[in-house]
Amino acid sequence: VIDAGQPEHSVVTTCAYCGVGCSFKAEMKGDQVIRMVPYKGGDANHGHSCVKGRFAFGYATHADRIKQPMIRDSIDQPWREVSWEDAIGFAARRLKETQAKYGRESIGGITSSRCTNEETYLVQKLVRAGFRNNNTDTCARVCHSPTGFGLKATLGESAGTQTFDSVMQSDVIIVIGANPTDAHPVFGSLMRRRLREGAELIVADPRRIDLLKTPHLKDAQHLALRPGTNVALINALAHVIMDEGLEDTDFIASRCDDKGYQAWRAFISDARHSPEQMEAVTGVNADMVRRAARTYAKAPNGAIYYGLGVTEHSQGSTMVMGIANLALATGNIGREGVGVNPLRGQNNVQGSCDMGSFPHELPGYQHVSDDVARARFEQVWGVTLDDEPGLRIPNMFDSAIAGTFKALYVQGEDIAQSDPNTHHVEAALKSLDCLIVQDIFLNETAKYAHVLLPGSSFLEKNGTFTNAERRINRVRKVMPAVAGKEDWEVTQDLANALGYPMNYSHPSEIMDEIASLTPTFTGVSYDRLEELGSIQWPCNEQHPDGMPTMHVEDFPIGRGQFAITEYVATEERTNRRFPLLLTTGRILSQYNVGAQTRRTDNQVWHDEDVLEVHPSDAELRGIKDGDWLGISSRAGQTVLRARISERMLPGVVYTTFHHPGSGANVITTDSSDWATNCPEYKVTAVQVEKVSQP
């Protein structure tokens, strides 16, 4: 333990890792952070934190930080360090030349769920008002885009319904495709506390997650389904509820659209959705499904929490709607202890979606085809806006390979490492005439870049993040920007160089503009955030202090909408060549592709990704713990070390993707959600065999 001594002062800010959004006091000596102390006044964490957050300041001052802008004419040339002015000028010239040669639609931008709301808002504004098209998308495309689609269609708002603290009022907790104790540790601990107090737990996951090992757990139920069969399972649960008359008829009559309900009722009551019929598909015993459905439906308060094991499927959006169906049918909406709660992976996934990053939505989920909404933005932004949705990230890649999309501005996202089917992504990036990467490290995407603009870490800027419970938390600057500019200033400079004027002097002014244009944010300002500590949107005239629990009296769309959720098997099938199913997840000490956590002191607890293999599959292949394994899929190959584990079902293997060498995305296919193109990371047919050390 290093004694860093007494701090001279401290600054309260927000962790930049996961969607819990813990508040910390950054304790300072001069400009140096000496430790991060969980802040007792934090509304999301109440003084708790996980190991990632405590060590986070390590990456902000890491020697690998990019401190100087760099440019090059082509990707086979070495980088040239230049001034900010030269780099921005070079980038603007290239963007203009590209549009002049290939047309207005030939360029676009990608926002980051790691950056602040204000920065994200500016990037999409730059694209819409500066580039004059709607080719903006966010890295949320590859994680929670189905949440946005599914919850908006059924409940009318693209967001979770509860506060984290609401779980303390739950009697039954369903966790689907999430691993909260590893991926959302502070909330995972709170959930554990409620389970120890006696709440019942139902987990639907191919893997035996740690939550199931909670001491003194009351009779937990584990529905260990086959990867890719979520919708079959959720339909079977709903079928039991209707079959056995367990639905909440009063809630349905008073709060839900009757026509839609009648259609859904007829659909879900069909015997093909029964647990007995679905057992062969899901692999889950029918009696267990019936028991789980009864447990949830009969609970005074039943809450559902879900993660990427729901969304990252070819039926991700269908599954989100299936979860909402279940909550509507049982009246588990609109009070504490219940609800539908997506556990967002990154710190600002919610915010990046709220801020209009998607190509079809302006900030506040206002569709680009909405003439009234567009007119408001046009008046404030001083331009005419496109009324047609732009390109999503996968469409950008396809169009780049086709030669019609030629330039891309990427802020704070490593698409070469985090998007599926790496070979396809690399081919797309190589075919661009201009790739501008703004990041704190020289990431994998930067290999294909022509302009490298140094980014600023969460400690170097002012702004806000919005966590998984819609809570807007302040991010406060604790040290000067390492490269001299905050991310929002870089975007502003680029806009000005392109000829679209931006003139903000502080992120609070950007938030004021957001509030003036976004109906769910009209009451949000930095002054109100100082006064209240944090605000859960919607925050407006009707809810001046924000709204902890949503849909209490009505839905933004009037009545709750049941959705028809037909199960369609994924195209990713096992066969003799690829007999196992690979699924992926995270561990506690690492974060996503590890670009930050690998550069902090917590890396000592985990230094490689491994492949978990069930003992029966290992025995069949002569695999022992620690052996090197070659893993091949229809998309590619990689090599990982084996860990024999009974946590997986036989026939299913599991890995994480925290290290660049893991190659998890080299082997994932480009199958994606039918509604949003969210990649199907969670189901890949693979073969596994022993190989000599790579």
Ligand code: SF4
């Ligand atoms: Fe909190 Fe998540 Fe940061 Fe851990 S990683 S400190 S749980 S916000």
